[in-house]
Amino acid sequence: MHSYSRQSINQADIESVIAALQSEFVTQGPRVLEFENAVKVMVGAEFAIAANSATSSLHLACLALGLRKGLRLWTSPNTFVASANCGLYCGAEVDFVDIDPVSYNLCPEKLAEKLALAAQENTLPHILVAVHMCGQSCDMEAIHRLSKQYGFKVIEDASHAIGGRYQGDYIGSCRYSDITVFSFHPVKIITTAEGGMAITNDPALAKALESLRSHGVTRDPAELVDAGQGAWYYEQQGLGYNYRMTDLQAALGVSQLTRLDAFVKRRNALARRYNRLLENLPLATPTLLESCESAWHLYVIQLAEPDCRRHVFDTLRAKGIGVHVHYIPVHTQPYYRELGFDWGQFPIAENYYHAALSLPLFFDMTEDEQDQVVAALAEALNAN
The missing domain is CATH 3.90.1150.10 (Aspartate Aminotransferase, domain 1)
Known part of the structure; x- marks a missing residue:
């Protein structure tokens, strides 16, 4: 028990990774799509975009939601630094909302008080990152009501929480949020060694997440500015990143998800x-x-x-x-x-x-x- 948590790897997990190693694809390939499809079906959402870490997924989520310099991200102070750093990566200002002493999660009452003051001072957030501490969901219905009242976007940082439920629905359904992020670090519920995933029901956000994950590059003929160039042709249409998940990681994720x-x-x-x-x-x-x-x-x-x-x-x-x-x-x-x-x-x-x-x-x-x-x-x- 030298660690507070650890992965559980069985023979089926090992064989799934070996099969991926022996296949044509070891990086972004069919197993990534299989993993994405399996997770989105399980949580009851429309789209899932895998990445190489939950930190990357948080960054992608902020970018897809338009976070930039001059805007603000709020989150809980009771979290790992990544929940706040993702705002700084975008050049935004970061602030915090105190927690509820019972659940250890961001407190909706403290949030309401801070929003009312921010509305008077014209310092409202563009994004709130609601962290599901220890695996228990925040009061997402209350947060959703406030997001509609004050006009901010909501990211659920569910790095601790895949497999948990809120009001009977799997966390990740995005019923009360724009994007949910999962982590697959070895100490989390399931693992891909390192890995993350962003879940959404918004097709425009899904498209942005997918593009930003892979350099901002597209090969889709319907999206090209200069179409008809040949089968080799691609275009960078935005500034993206290399945040892709490998097929090896995804193969492990597919196997882990069954348990x-x-x-x-x-x-x-x-x-x-x-x-x-x-x-x-x-x-x-x-x-x-x-x-x-x-x-x-x-x-x-x-x-x-x-x-x-x-x-x-x-x-x-x-x-x-x-x-x-x-x-x-x-x-x-x-x-x-x-x-x-x-x-x-x-x-x-x-x-x-x-x-x-x-x-x-x-x-x-x-x-x-x-x-x-x-x-x-x-x-x-x-x-x-």
């Missing part, structure tokens, strides 16, 4: 078991909202005495137990402090961070391993 429900079911069972085993310790276990079925990428506890976290963390790590802390608030990072942010601006996220400790949670985790985590945690708390 997604099993992965999520097991993670939920382990999370419920943690809840029972930890109920008498001086800590708070995560809260799952009624509207949500979490994918349980992370299991984060809140210690009753935050000052003991360093002792608990070091003690468990010394025993080979891969506890972690998710996340250091983005606005407190040195780079963001140079942009004018500082401690004290988003107190709920900061209080959450000071007490947060992520316990190991992964598909192949045994109950014996989980018992070891709980026993070591109890011992460290009692010894403090």
Whole structure:
């Protein structure tokens, strides 16, 4: 248990990658399309565009939605830095909205307050990135209502959340958003080693995402400015990037996706078991909202005495137990402090961070391993 999470690779996964290696295509080929189709069908959306990472997918999503210098992106401070960096990549200004202390997600009430003030000051965001922390959806219906009222676009950063549900629908249906982004990093629910995907129901956004993913180049005769040049001809019609996923990654993704429900079911069972085993310790276990079925990428506890976290963390790590802390608030990072942010601006996220400790949670985790985590945690708390 030297990591808080890990991939689960079986023989079928290995054989799928070997088959891709033995095929004609090893880079962007038919397996990428197969993976995209499988994900969009599963979540009930119209379009899926795979990329080489979720960070790339977030960047593509911002570009497709027209984010640029002079515009603003807002997100949660309780996230990995990529959720905010994607705005900076586009030259936009970035700001944050404090979190709800129950779900750890961006708080719709704080968002409404900040939007009302921004409307008066003419500083409304162009894009809101709603991060589904730990695998549990934000209150997307409330966020959607505010997006219509104030005229901003919504990206769901569902890097933690493939396989989770909101109001009965799979996260990724884009019922309340313009684009949803998934991550397939090895510590996530399913993996392609590295990889991401942007999901949308808007054909114009899908077309933009696909073009931007591959240099802004098209070979489609119907789109060419100077048609009739010959079969070799292509045109760069915008400034894009090389964010393509390989067929090797996609082959692994297709195989992994067949076990997604099993992965999520097991993670939920382990999370419920943690809840029972930890109920008498001086800590708070995560809260799952009624509207949500979490994918349980992370299991984060809140210690009753935050000052003991360093002792608990070091003690468990010394025993080979891969506890972690998710996340250091983005606005407190040195780079963001140079942009004018500082401690004290988003107190709920900061209080959450000071007490947060992520316990190991992964598909192949045994109950014996989980018992070891709980026993070591109890011992460290009692010894403090």
